[in-house]
Amino acid sequence: MHPILCLVAAAAGPVFALTIQSAGSNACLNLTSSLGFSRVATSQLDPEYISSRGDYWNVRQSVYAPSCVVHPESPQDVSVAIQAIRAADSRFAVKAAGHNTNNFFSSVDGGVLIDLSSMTAKSYDSATTLATYEPGSNWGQLYEYYQQYGRTVMGGRLSGVGTGLALGGGLSYLSPQYGIACDSFRELEVVLPNGSIVTASSTSNPDLFFAMRGGGGNAYGVVTKYTVQSRAIGNFYAGNIVWLFQQKDTVLEAIRDFIAYNTDPKASILPTYEKLTTPDLNLNLDELITMFLVYDGEDPGTAFDNFTRIPHIIDTRSIKTYKEVADMPVPFTAELTRADNVFRSGVHRIEDDSYNVLLETWREWAETHKASYIHTGFYMYPVPRSLTDGSHAQGGDAMQLPDGPWYWTAYDLATPPGLPNAAYNAIQESFREMVESTPNAPGLPLFLNEAAWDQDPLATFSSFETLKQIKNKYDPDGFFATRTGGWSFD
Ligand SMILES: Cc1cc2nc3c(=O)[nH]c(=O)nc-3n(C[C@H](O)[C@H](O)[C@H](O)COP(=O)(O)OP(=O)(O)OC[C@H]3O[C@@H](n4cnc5c(N)ncnc54)[C@H](O)[C@@H]3O)c2cc1C
Structure with a gap:
């Protein structure tokens, strides 16, 4: 609801x-x-x-x-x-x-x-290189299964996340090569709101197929089987680099340069600025910068030199399988932080220098509200031109991604479990105001997968009116619209 x-x-x-x-x-x-x-x-x-x-x-x-x-x-x-x-x-x-x-x-x-x-059945067909999976496995389980064939499927960057990710687009370490996860859908088996079981593909119910490629989960039906284009994989060179916060501006410049100038689509980064509730005590124990550097191949060449040359305190990079990449530990976020977690998202262009404002705004808020959270993070997700080209080459999706480069931001907030409603609502409202205080770049879609329910991300899609019509066609009496939660088309 x-x-x-x-x-x-x-x-x-x-x-x-x-x-x-x-x-x-x-x-x-x-x-x-x-x-x-x-x-x-x-x-x-x-x-x-x-x-x-x-x-x-x-x-x-x-x-x-x-x-x-x-x-x-x-x-x-x-x-x-x-x-x-x-x-x-x-x-x-x-x-x-x-x-x-x-x-x-x-x-x-x-x-x-x-x-x-x-529902965890999965298969691989070497003649077509298509993979099928039911929705019940997480990405780590899927990566492990397809590894035996030297293949993988497009999915999440962390093992524990589930297949609903692909219905909301799905950003993967392989996205700069192949687009977002839903771009690799080739056929979906869907139980419609009226209970009938149908196929959605480019030739069968193509409008439904369009909507379910990134238009959000559970709006149009329940997917019971995914048939996707698998991708060849070998080993990766990957790991976490951790910096003290003193390097924040240097690292930010390097992120900016990577978003603007990186031309190697096998190189992916996932940067996070992290703040903990622990007191500072001038020991720098309350904040750090963590970055996943992931290269599809054993030799990254010079792709990450701008990052690795900045003095850091931890570097866990080594040759890894794809499953090991998705299992990489994250210091304070992700699976370790099971708390009252929320995400908010933003979208920005690299030319307007908004990244400086965004980081400082988040950091100042995190300083001011220290006693109210366990952890908060500020993430930047590059959307390079190669990603948007990869998406368009496969027919595009419900997000209709404008040409890169630009970037998504995500913010997470982990508050202590069991906060009384008034305290919880107050910190959430303040967090919302902080994120909304820097306007998003017009003409770019919000990152649906990490948007908060009140951010209305579908309204930022150029395909919104088309999606609304498709929703009305497949859920004509509003059964899903009124009986389950999810994105609103009102
Ligand atoms: C630790 C963490 C890491 C993340 N990493 C990434 C990342 O790397 N890339 C990225 O893009 N996003 C990422 N996300 C965001 C993630 O994609 C979304 O939270 C996504 O909704 C999670 O999918 P799920 O299947 O795990 O969750 P669920 O909450 O189970 O499902 C999400 C939504 O999809 C619907 N849904 C699920 N399966 C189906 C189905 N078969 N048919 C119809 N509707 C369905 C659900 O009803 C729900 O509305 C991450 C989130 C977390 C918490």
């Missing part, structure tokens, strides 16, 4: 809440008889229920209690679940690996949680 609808529900009081509960219970009752108890967990003490409810990167979502958790094993199971939910007029959520930080995007309170984690 959209967070605003939740507030409305709360204001409407116990009768409304009871209606939600009983619609969910009715759907669950039907599902236990059609799918069986092995695939439907109704007790909050059932281990399957506990693990589905508890496994969110934003742990604040674990407070929500679904009426039951369904673990489908086939597209037919998903179809049965959607039809039962529709018949009961229940709320629901679709969950892959639960890394989206927005409430009710993959969590639900008093409705049906469709947890796709049991």
Whole structure:
């Protein structure tokens, strides 16, 4: 449910809440008889229920209690679940690996949680070089599987993230070579809001295929199988470099130069400026700069020299497999920081010097609000011309990426679990104001995957009106629009 609808529900009081509960219970009752108890967990003490409810990167979502958790094993199971939910007029959520930080995007309170984690079939066809996978594996599991064929699929930069990433575009270390993850989709198997199972490809339901390439998860249907163009891989030269914050401006200049001038698409960077709540004490224990340097190949040449020549305190670069690259530890973010996590995103052009303002604005806010968070990070994601060319060469996607170079920014904020609502809302509002204080560059799409629910990223897509029409065609009575969370087309 959209967070605003939740507030409305709360204001409407116990009768409304009871209606939600009983619609969910009715759907669950039907599902236990059609799918069986092995695939439907109704007790909050059932281990399957506990693990589905508890496994969110934003742990604040674990407070929500679904009426039951369904673990489908086939597209037919998903179809049965959607039809039962529709018949009961229940709320629901679709969950892959639960890394989206927005409430009710993959969590639900008093409705049906469709947890796709049991759907893990995967295959590789050496004749076509196409790969197929169901939605339940995380990227680390997929990279490990395809490695035996000397291939990989386009997905997340960290192992634990799930396949919902590709429906929101999907930035990979290989993106400067092949575009974003959804550009490599070749065919999707989709359960539509009316329960029917269809194929979406360039020749079958091409409008649906267009929308599901980066137009966001769970808006148009539930994907039960991905067929994608796989990519050849060998070893990588990759690792983390860590600098003390004294190097912040020098590193920022090097990032700027990389975004503007790097011409080697095998070279990828993921820079993060990090702040911890710990006191400074003039020991520099509260802030650092971490950068993933990832080269597709064993010899990066001079691609990263501008970074490595800046004096640093840690350098973990070595030859690694792709799975090892995705498993690289991150000092304070990612899988280690399971807390009340939120993301916000921005988009900027490199020519306007906004990067200086962005870094200083975030750092000043982080200094001023030190007692309110566990961790906060400021990330810069280059979008080089080779990435946008790679996207266009495969037919483009719902983001309709304008020619690079430009860059996305992301900010994360980890607050202590269990903050009272007033304190939580106050720090979130202040964080929002900080991010919004530097306007985004016009004409560029926001990074959907790390946008906050109120940022309205789809409205920044040049394809927005087309997506809206496609949404209305495949969800004509607004069943998904009103019964599950996700991006709004209003
Ligand atoms: C630690 C971390 C690292 C990240 N790294 C990257 C990165 O490298 N690149 C990047 O692009 N993004 C990255 N992200 C952002 C990430 O892509 C989004 O959070 C994404 O939504 C996560 O997908 P998921 O499957 O894990 O999450 P979920 O919360 O399970 O799903 C996300 C959304 O997609 C929907 N969905 C999932 N599967 C389906 C399906 N089969 N059919 C229909 N709808 C579906 C869900 O309902 C939900 O709305 C990262 C996030 C975190 C927390």
